[in-house]
Amino acid sequence: xxxxxxxxxxxxxxxxxxxxxxxxxxxxxxxxxxxxxxxxxxxxxxxxxxxxxxxxxxxxxxxxxxxxxxxxxxxxxxxxxxxxxxxxxxxxxxxxxxxxxxxxxxxxxxxxxxxxxxxxxxxxxxxxxxxxxxxxxxxxxxxxxxxxxxxxxxxxxxxxxxxxxxxxxxxxxxxxxxxxxxxxxxxxxxxxxxxxxxxxxxxxxxxxxxxxxxxxxxxxxxxxxxxxxxxxxxxxxxxxxxxxxxxxxxxxxxxxxxxxxxxxxxxxxxxxxxxxxxxxxxxxxxxxxxxxxxxxxxxxxxxxxxxxxxxxxxxxxxxxxxxxxxxxxxxxxxxxxxxxxxxxxxxxxxxxx
Amino acid sequence: xxxxxxxxxxxxxxxxxxxxxxxxxxxxxxxxxxxxxxxxxxxxxxxxxxxxxxxxxxxxxxxxxxxxxxxxxxxxxxxxxxxxxxxxxxxxxxxxxxxxxxxxxxxxxxxxxxxxxxxxxxxxxxxxxxxxxxxxxxxxxxxxxxxxxxxxxxxxxxxxxxxxxxxxxxxxxxxxxxxxxxxxxxxxxxxxxxxxxxxxxxxxxxxxxxxxxxxxxxxxxxxxxxxxxxxxxxxxxxxxxxxxxxxxxxxxxxxxxxxxxxxxxxxxxxxxxxxxxxxxxxxxxxxxxxxxxxxxxxxxxxxxxxxxxxxxxxxxxxxxxxxxxxxxxxxxxxxxxxxxxxxxxxxxxxxxxxxxxxxxxxxxxxxxxxxxxxxxxxxxxxxxxxxxxxxxxxxxxxxxxxxxxxxxxxxxxxxxxxxxxxxxxxxxxxxxxxxxxxxxxxxxxxxxxxxxxxxxxxxxxxxxxxxxxxxxxxxxxxxxxxxxxxxxxxxxx
Numbered sequence: 001x002x003x004x005x006x007x008x009x010x011x012x013x014x015x016x017x018x019x020x021x022x023x024x025x026x027x028x029x030x031x032x033x034x035x036x037x038x039x040x041x042x043x044x045x046x047x048x049x050x051x052x053x054x055x056x057x058x059x060x061x062x063x064x065x066x067x068x069x070x071x072x073x074x075x076x077x078x079x080x081x082x083x084x085x086x087x088x089x090x091x092x093x094x095x096x097x098x099x100x101x102x103x104x105x106x107x108x109x110x111x112x113x114x115x116x117x118x119x120x121x122x123x124x125x126x127x128x129x130x131x132x133x134x135x136x137x138x139x140x141x142x143x144x145x146x147x148x149x150x151x152x153x154x155x156x157x158x159x160x161x162x163x164x165x166x167x168x169x170x171x172x173x174x175x176x177x178x179x180x181x182x183x184x185x186x187x188x189x190x191x192x193x194x195x196x197x198x199x200x201x202x203x204x205x206x207x208x209x210x211x212x213x214x215x216x217x218x219x220x221x222x223x224x225x226x227x228x229x230x231x232x233x234x235x236x237x238x239x240x241x242x243x244x245x246x247x248x249x250x251x252x253x254x255x256x257x258x259x260x261x262x263x264x265x266x267x268x269x270x271x272x273x274x275x276x277x278x279x280x281x282x283x284x285x286x287x288x289x290x291x292x293x294x295x296x297x298x299x300x301x302x303x304x305x306x307x308x309x310x311x312x313x314x315x316x317x318x319x320x321x322x323x324x325x326x327x328x329x330x331x332x333x334x335x336x337x338x339x340x341x342x343x344x345x346x347x348x349x350x351x352x353x
Numbered sequence: 354x355x356x357x358x359x360x361x362x363x364x365x366x367x368x369x370x371x372x373x374x375x376x377x378x379x380x381x382x383x384x385x386x387x388x389x390x391x392x393x394x395x396x397x398x399x400x401x402x403x404x405x406x407x408x409x410x411x412x413x414x415x416x417x418x419x420x421x422x423x424x425x426x427x428x429x430x431x432x433x434x435x436x437x438x439x440x441x442x443x444x445x446x447x448x449x450x451x452x453x454x455x456x457x458x459x460x461x462x463x464x465x466x467x468x469x470x471x472x473x474x475x476x477x478x479x480x481x482x483x484x485x486x487x488x489x490x491x492x493x494x495x496x497x498x499x500x501x502x503x504x505x506x507x508x509x510x511x512x513x514x515x516x517x518x519x520x521x522x523x524x525x526x527x528x529x530x531x532x533x534x535x536x537x538x539x540x541x542x543x544x545x546x547x548x549x550x551x552x553x554x555x556x557x558x559x560x561x562x563x564x565x566x567x568x569x570x571x572x573x574x575x576x577x578x579x580x581x582x583x584x585x586x587x588x589x590x591x592x593x594x595x596x597x598x599x600x601x602x603x604x605x606x607x608x609x610x611x612x613x614x615x616x617x618x619x620x621x622x623x624x625x626x627x628x629x630x631x632x633x634x635x636x637x638x639x640x641x642x643x644x645x646x647x648x649x650x651x652x653x654x655x656x657x658x659x660x661x662x663x664x665x666x667x668x669x670x671x672x673x674x675x676x677x678x679x680x681x682x683x684x685x686x687x688x689x690x691x692x693x694x695x696x697x698x699x700x701x702x703x704x705x706x707x708x709x710x711x712x713x714x715x716x717x718x719x720x721x722x723x724x725x726x727x728x729x730x731x732x733x734x735x736x737x738x739x740x741x742x743x744x745x746x747x748x749x750x751x752x753x754x755x756x757x758x759x760x761x762x763x764x765x766x767x768x769x770x771x772x773x774x775x776x777x778x779x780x781x782x783x784x785x786x787x788x789x790x791x792x793x794x795x796x797x798x799x800x801x802x803x804x805x806x807x808x809x810x811x812x813x814x815x816x817x818x819x820x821x822x823x824x825x826x827x828x829x830x831x832x833x834x835x836x837x838x839x840x841x842x843x844x845x846x
């Protein structure tokens with residue numbers, strides 16, 4: 001599929017003010033506000049444009065399957081360090097637009113930390129190119145990173161350049177038995193020490209810890225930390241990254257981002273803890289008081305996302321926490337700067353735009 | 354030095370009267386002798402006197418200053434320690450300088466959560482010093498870290514030796530408190546990851562004071578590695594040293610620091626710091642490894658193997674902390690050392706893909722002949738960020754103009770090689786013309802729309818960072834633009 005097709009589709013939609021629903025593989029259709037608008041299928045705009053292992057970047061068209069990107073990187077012993085979920089066939093454009101990171105986020109950083117450049121089709125059908133392929137670039141506003149997590153509301157991601165990293169030489173996974181409060185205490189304690197912790201996951205009285213790095217560092221940390229080793233750790237971490245682990249089997253499922261040291265909110269249904277304590281997953285009842293979840297998260301300095309839920313509930317007050325008025329006004333103006341007619345993925349991030 | 358800006362014309366008496374309503378006398382400078390120290394930042398070639406300097410002590414005063422300037426249509430240039438190197442904090446002739454020097458308190462260091470809440474006038478190094486008792490530190494370490502402030506680091510998205518492994522400012526700031534030009538305070542980001550909505554933190558960091566005034570910063574602290582050791586390798590050929598950098602990365606190693614100096618830089622610094630550099634080498638590489646003692650030993654062994662295979666003439670590994678610091682001393686002191694051998698120097702800040710390093714250096718050598726000026730090169734080799742130091746004598750007529758043209762050519766070549774006109778110093782006033790080389794009209798228009806979303810009347814740091822299209826059109830007459838490539842022989846991305 002040629003970029004021209006996307007550009008002319010957006011131009012036509014802009015003229016007729018037709019809302020567009022940008023779609024790659026649809027793997028994250030469940031996420032965010034309800035889907036609306038005519039489908040703009042961008043999955044055909046795919047392929048790796050450039051890959052320079054020694055420059056630590058890869059450039060791919062928006063519709064390129066993540067699996068293809070990762071297979072290419074694996075050939076040179078490299079990876080997308082933020083470990084984005086694939087779900088069912090995710091594309092690189094969707095990965096950046098959704099801004100979801102996986103288990104290694106606690107050590108390596110989030111999607112936005114790895115975006116070096118983007119090419120966008122804005123809401124008027126204009127091609128825009130921001131950032132580039134070098135790691136350090138402070139010329140102009142950093143629009144590329146702004147695009148990460150913007151859920152397609154600012155432009156169609158035509159091409160993206162991501163920083164890549166070498167795969168760790170050694171990895172091991174340790175398991176500890178403890179309750180959630182103890183898990184949070186331990187994770188923060190370990191987090192303040194120079195230990196090569198690359199992922200953590202607590203569920204049902206068990207705390208899994210992944211160590212990655214130089215062989216010597218992993219061995220030294222293993223003997224320092226104790227714990228038990230586990231069978232098939234790769235399968236385990238993959239089930240967390242792809243959320244096939246039973247911990248995520250709940251509807252509605254709430255995703256709470258909190259300061260890592262925050263105590264467990266007084267809510268029922270704690271399913272899992274990730275990212276050194278900063279990410280907590282809760283199951284909630286459909287008929288329960290869902291505002292209570294948002295209030296609890298906010299009172300602890302974080303926020304709650306209604307992550308997976310029936311449409312009826314997502315309709316009620318949106319997937320994401322409300323913004324303070326000053327920030328909402330800025331969001332509206334930025335949206336207008338890139339999509340003056342408001343045709344791109346309306347309502348996907350916030351009902352207002 | 355800049356041409357008058359017809360967009361603004363300030364009634365100083367009216368402005369001063371309004372500011373005096375809420376600013377005590379010691380917080381407001383109006384006399385020329387008091388304003389003089391603020392006429393430039395670290396880039397002294399560009400100077401301008403502001404109408405007034407405000408030194409607020411509270412956020413409420415910042416809010417009142419911005420409200421006043423907004424209602425009177427007066428430009429505002431925020432300023433930290435003034436160590437910037439691109440004229441980003443150069444005052445506006447019709448405007449106010451808003452100095453955040455008195456916002457110098459570390460409000461909180463949270464050991465368990467590994468973060469610090471600081472005011473924008475706190476020096477970069479002071480954060481690491483405050484965190485040291487807990488075995489933590491703040492990773493981004495610009496060379497000026499002893500003096501530069503966190504607010505300035507946020508404005509410029511500063512980097513440093515450690516940023517290859519630990520990231521830039523944008524990777525290490527969790528939350529900022531900002532006051533808009535209308536005088537409205539709001540917070541972006543939080544201590545929890547992935548704040549809801551657009552990633553405004555990424556947009557604000559590196560925005561060169563054009564979008565808002567930062568009054569508080571929460572930074573991430575990271576555990577101090579148990580050990581750091583540095584490998585120093587000398588090469589008889591700059592291209593070989595460049596290849597060695599690529600080989601280290603290809604081997605799957607991300608060093609804590611990877612820096613290079615060319616022969617001219619080594620010759621300038623060795624008499625100054627006596628680090629024991631190989632004076633015959635065409636290039637010296639410094640490669641730092643940090644972590645647990647076991648990890649460092651393993652990495653040093655692998656790096657040494659790669660450097661040997663890449664044709665290093667001599668390899669030395671620091672055997673003590675004192676020796677490690679001595680190896681670094683020359684790289685860290687390169688700027689003052691070059692300052693000793695030339696009356697003036699002009700520091701550039703281009704970023705290129707690492708594989709184009711040798712090409713860039715041979716082009717710079719040719720430019721030395723073309724402009725009749727010497728140039729020493731120090732750079733963050735690991736991330737392709739070059740700092741050529743063009744030596745000139747400001748007292749010689751024509752010298753500065755040649756240095757400026759030399760610098761412009763380096764920046765434009767950086768873009769042609771697939772890089773950027775600035776890696777960490779910012780665009781400021783210095784590289785405003787080269788923005789027209791790196792970006793085409795639609796992107797520049799988009800930048801203006803982003804600016805307008807935050808600052809509709811364009812009062813925050815006007816004339817910096819993003820050029821007007823008019824300016825680009827004028828510059829375009831002298832320099833070939835995007836469509837019409839300046840270096841047609843070079844392969845493009």
